[in-house]
Amino acid sequence: DAKTTQPPSMDCAEGRAANLPCNHSTISGNEYVYWYRQIHSQGPQYIIHGLKNNETNEMASLIITEDRKSSTLILPHATLRDTAVYYCIVRGLNNAGNNRKLIWGLGTSLAVNP
């Protein structure tokens, strides 16, 4: 089972910030938080990932709480093309080549409205 909890759906007005929460209360010290999104039935698209520091890239920002038990993905200026299912996934660090699989939940279906 997925180790994260996300709301099933959210709405956001076009041009506004979309803040997508994720709970991962059982996260362990070596596990990263990854965010992906899936538009229709296209392949999952990587957005951002982090361990404990906040991260920002050209797509989004990731805010991780100090206790690492939750995080928020921020799309600063949502557009209609950001309508998608957003997945928050935690995965451990394993250099042996195993335990790299991503375990997917149902994600948050974000609707960006005009």
Place this chain on the structure above:
Amino acid sequence: EPEVTQTPSHQVTQMGQEVILRCVPISNHLYFYWYRQILGQKVEFLVSFYNNEISEKSEIFDDQFSVERPDGSNFTLKIRSTKLEDSAMYFCASSPPRSNQPQHFGDGTRLSIL
């Protein structure tokens, strides 16, 4: 930006027939994966592959499934005797050597078993 490519985009096959799904991972990546998504359901891990061998597989990946890296660029998933329940989107992914780096996905092959 380099991307994972998958062919064909849609495959229709009679039940009991063999099917081969093809993927070209990102060129400097060393880890390769197959996932599937039955319509309306979660993305499910099938198998990971590193250094020319399977590093991890799920319960779904039974004896009917096999993977191969026949040359330096392709990564294939073979289903020997397809069943109706194999109908799904199949996604290939690849990731760089460092274990915390994200997996990048192709746009998938829609497999329809008749």
